[in-house]
Structures are given as C-alpha cells and as structure tokens.
Amino acid sequence: MIESIFIWGESVYAKAAMLNLPNILTLSRIFAVPILVFLLWPSFEVPGSQPLPIDYLLTFGLYCLMAVTDYFDGYVARSQGTVSKLGIFLDPIADKIMVAAVVLMLVFTRDINGWHTIAALIILLREITVSGLREFLAGLQVSVPVSQLAKWKTGFQMISLGALILAGGLPHFPIVQTVGLWTLWAAAILTLVTGWDYLRVGLKHMD
Numbered sequence: 001m002i003e004s005i006f007i008w009g010e011s012v013y014a015k016a017a018m019l020n021l022p023n024i025l026t027l028s029r030i031f032a033v034p035i036l037v038f039l040l041w042p043s044f045e046v047p048g049s050q051p052l053p054i055d056y057l058l059t060f061g062l063y064c065l066m067a068v069t070d071y072f073d074g075y076v077a078r079s080q081g082t083v084s085k086l087g088i089f090l091d092p093i094a095d096k097i098m099v100a101a102v103v104l105m106l107v108f109t110r111d112i113n114g115w116h117t118i119a120a121l122i123i124l125l126r127e128i129t130v131s132g133l134r135e136f137l138a139g140l141q142v143s144v145p146v147s148q149l150a151k152w153k154t155g156f157q158m159i160s161l162g163a164l165i166l167a168g169g170l171p172h173f174p175i176v177q178t179v180g181l182w183t184l185w186a187a188a189i190l191t192l193v194t195g196w197d198y199l200r201v202g203l204k205h206m207d
Contacts, residue, residue: 029094040105056168119188153190160184
C-alpha cells in the first residue's frame with residue numbers, strides 16, 4: 001500500500017514537473033495557432049474577400065506574442081535548469097506548426113501570390129524534409145548543430161511573416177509588404193542552403 005502511494009506520488013510529481021513555465025509557454029503557442037487561423041480567415045459573406053485590416057492587426061499582435069514566447073520558453077528553461085524531454089519534443093513542433101499555418105493562410109488570402117508562392121513552398125517543403133531527417137538522425141544518435149546561417153534563416157522567416165501580416169493591416173504603406181516579400185525570398189534561399197546541410201549529413205548515414 002505504501003509502495004503504491006509512493007509510486008503514485010512520483011507520477012504526480014513527474015506530471016507537475018512537465019507542466020513547468022517553459023512547457024506552458026510552448027503549449028500556448030500551439031493552442032494559439034487556431035486563433036491565428038481564425039483571425040486570418042476571410043469573410044464567408046463576400047466571395048474572394050480578405051480579412052479586415054483590424055483582423056490583420058490583431059493577428060500581428062498575436063504573432064508577436066507567439067514569437068516572444070518562442071524566445072522566453074528556451075531562455076527560462078536554460079536559466080532555471082528546467083529543460084525537459086517534453087520541451088525538447090514540443091518546441092520545434094510548435095515552431096513548425098506556427099510557420100506552416102501562417103504561410104498557408106497568407107497564400108490562401110493571396111497576401112503571398114504569383115512567383116512569391118514558390119518561396120513559401122520552399123520554406124514549407126524544407127520544414128517537412130528537415131523534420132524527417134532529424135527523426136532519422138535521432139534514431140542513429142546523430143545530432144546536427146544549429147548553424148549561424150540557420151539562425152539567420154529563422155530571423156528572416158520571422159520578420160517576413162510578421163511583415164506580411166502587418167502589411168494587411170496597413171494597406172496604405174506598401175513598403176511593409178515589400179519588406180515582407182524580400183525577406184521571404186531571403187529566408188527561402190537560406191532555407192535551401194541550411195536544408196542541404198541536413199540532407200548531406202543524412203545521406204552519409206544512409207546505406
């Protein structure tokens with residue numbers, strides 16, 4: 001009986017430890033994605049319509065909040081020594097879900113259109129491919145450190161998506177959209193370079 005209580009107590013403690021502040025911040029990014037999609041969804045009443053400027057501005061505010069939590073969940077986990085396996089698992093998933101949702105919605109609303117869709121497609125395909133390669137390499141206990149170029153890619157990607165969202169809320173300032181599209185292509189180019197790094201390492205371990 002005492003042993004059962006002890007095991008139950010350890011289980012409760014382990015679950016409580018998993019729900020620390022960094023993991024809660026990471027989970028909040030995942031739960032915020034449906035809200036972000038809802039805000040960017042065009043009106044059902046007018047065919048071919050786009051979200052209202054206020055919707056874009058609200059989405060931009062939410063996007064910035066998600067970006068802030070992306071920084072602080074890792075910072076808090078490292079500073080407090082609360083890095084967990086759950087956090088390591090959830091953090092890249094939360095990032096990829098957010099990026100994929102924003103890219104798909106901006107293409108859907110035609111804020112990304114024409115040739116610029118190619119850049120968006122490159123980013124999406126890279127995220128899917130690298131996720132598969134990471135899982136494959138993790139099974140072989142091979143790690144690929146994050147390069148400086150990968151950090152630049154992430155920076156351009158975050159700026160680009162944020163600018164393209166903000167451009168919808170500031171239609172009288174086309175420079176915002178221009179910045180978003182240029183940085184989108186910069187992120188796409190760096191995506192190809194950094195994606196090749198993962199692929200090159202993966203190919204070395206494929207028989």
